[in-house]
Amino acid sequence: MIKSRLEQLISLSRGSTRKYVNDLRAGEWLDPSASRADQDRRLAALLQYAAQHVPYYRETLAQAGVCESPGRALVDRFAQIPLLEKAIVRARFDDLNSDDLSARTWEYDSTGGSTGEPVRLIHDRDYKDWQRALFIVGNDIACRRPDETKLYLWGSVRDLTGQESSRARLGRWMRNEVWLNSFRMTPDLMCSYVELINQSRPDHVIGYVESIVELARFIEKNDLAVHSPKTVATAAGSLLPHMREFIHQVFRAEVFDEYGSREVAGMATECARHEGLHVPLQAVAVEVLRDDGTATEPGETGRIVVTSLVNYAMPLIRYDIGDLGAWAEAPCSCGRAWPLLRSITGRVSDTFVTADGTLVAGQYFHYVFFLQDWVEKFQVVQESASEIRARIVRRKDVPRVSDAVTTGVEEIVRKVHLAMGDNCNVAFEFVDDIEPSASGKYRFTVSKVRDGP
Numbered sequence: 001m002i003k004s005r006l007e008q009l010i011s012l013s014r015g016s017t018r019k020y021v022n023d024l025r026a027g028e029w030l031d032p033s034a035s036r037a038d039q040d041r042r043l044a045a046l047l048q049y050a051a052q053h054v055p056y057y058r059e060t061l062a063q064a065g066v067c068e069s070p071g072r073a074l075v076d077r078f079a080q081i082p083l084l085e086k087a088i089v090r091a092r093f094d095d096l097n098s099d100d101l102s103a104r105t106w107e108y109d110s111t112g113g114s115t116g117e118p119v120r121l122i123h124d125r126d127y128k129d130w131q132r133a134l135f136i137v138g139n140d141i142a143c144r145r146p147d148e149t150k151l152y153l154w155g156s157v158r159d160l161t162g163q164e165s166s167r168a169r170l171g172r173w174m175r176n177e178v179w180l181n182s183f184r185m186t187p188d189l190m191c192s193y194v195e196l197i198n199q200s201r202p203d204h205v206i207g208y209v210e211s212i213v214e215l216a217r218f219i220e221k222n223d224l225a226v227h228s229p230k231t232v233a234t235a236a237g238s239l240l241p242h243m244r245e246f247i248h249q250v251f252r253a254e255v256f257d258e259y260g261s262r263e264v265a266g267m268a269t270e271c272a273r274h275e276g277l278h279v280p281l282q283a284v285a286v287e288v289l290r291d292d293g294t295a296t297e298p299g300e301t302g303r304i305v306v307t308s309l310v311n312y313a314m315p316l317i318r319y320d321i322g323d324l325g326a327w328a329e330a331p332c333s334c335g336r337a338w339p340l341l342r343s344i345t346g347r348v349s350d351t352f353v354t355a356d357g358t359l360v361a362g363q364y365f366h367y368v369f370f371l372q373d374w375v376e377k378f379q380v381v382q383e384s385a386s387e388i389r390a391r392i393v394r395r396k397d398v399p400r401v402s403d404a405v406t407t408g409v410e411e412i413v414r415k416v417h418l419a420m421g422d423n424c425n426v427a428f429e430f431v432d433d434i435e436p437s438a439s440g441k442y443r444f445t446v447s448k449v450r451d452g453p
């Protein structure tokens with residue numbers, strides 16, 4: 001086979017990415033007990049490191065009696081480590097950084113997650129290498145070969161501000177990728193996206209679930225003809241059965257679900273058997289827990305708690321990510337060692353619509369609240385075509401009248417205007433808490449103008 005641009009890119013890339021791809025590919029096909037043993041070894045190394053180099057864990061692991069016992073015993077006591085809530089990440093951010101940060105190349109990242117709770121994160125170069133490796137192996141699992149073309153319907157702030165770098169463009173070309181911005185989709189843009197899909201005839205379409213559903217709705221409503229790719233993969237939201245069926249009907253393609261987050265890249269990917277989503281044991285430890293902290297049985301829904309095994313710059317150990325899920329009742333028939341998450345729920349966002357019919361993805365509001373450390377929790381409600389209400393739980397240690405709040409509010413308004421238009425009024429409501437909806441699902445964006453996908 002001719003070497004794809006991506007394979008050339010990998011061969012030019014740093015040795016770590018190549019090594020991590022090999023680690024993942026080996027772990028994927030080991031027998032399940034050997035793959036678990038490999039994960040335990042990686043987990044023990046992380047715990048040992050955290051106990052020595054991360055102030056928060058030096059304290060917490062000692063209290064839990066975990067760091068007294070080296071090696072295997074560390075892993076046995078893993079379940080005694082208290083869960084890491086998002087509020088703790090905000091309050092103890094500095095203490096969660098490793099003490100050797102100055103020797104690492106790192107950058108800030110931020111997420112609003114599924115629950116509208118902004119969290120500041122640190123990712124170093126090694127984490128990025130793992131992220132690339134997970135991306136490559138995730139493509140394999142979801143039947144996307146490196147030499148095949150991929151069209152992404154994904155959020156791009158740079159598209160809104162016209163600041164895309166030539167390096168980013170080159171990277172996309174190398175990976176056989178076309179990117180279309182889904183943060184803000186006007187009817188004209190959606191028409192041009194369909195034309196582009198028909199002209200470029202991509203092998204695969206990948207996007208936010210809400211954006212793919214919106215585009216599919218647009219295609220159906222306007223009775224447009226659309227090229228049928230081999231697969232459509234959705235991420236960044238719950239792919240409910242009726243959405244899967246609808247996407248399958250409109251694109252006449254095999255549909256794959258993916259689960260990832262800013263905190264933990266490539267958390268789970270569906271394979272061609274469509275029996276659930278595989279968790280890459282070499283990169284992440286996932287637990288599904290009941291409210292009393294015990295592990296659920298397969299098929300039983302509980303809280304998803306994750307430990308990234310690959311972020312030493314800011315370890316997140318037993319991190320309550322805010323999603324609900326359940327383990328599959330049987331291993332996947334594909335034979336991979338990696339366990340299967342059956343359903344993941346809780347990641348729900350509504351798409352907003354402006355007076356001229358422009359659709360703004362709910363995911364955009366993660367960017368609106370990016371690195372707003374004074375915000376404990378947010379929910380954005382679209383009251384009408386030109387009225388947004390930002391409900392905010394402020395961090396208790398940040399006064400209402402402070403520079404952080406004043407500049408934060410200005411920044412939020414500016415970013416809302418960027419996507420919703422300058423005529424959109426933004427009202428702020430400071431509240432003590434934001435409750436989940438009657439269904440128990442937390443929605444960080446709510447549209448009163450139109451139903452969600």
Ligand SMILES: [Zn+2]
Nearest residue numbers: 271273332334
């Ligand atoms: Zn499988």
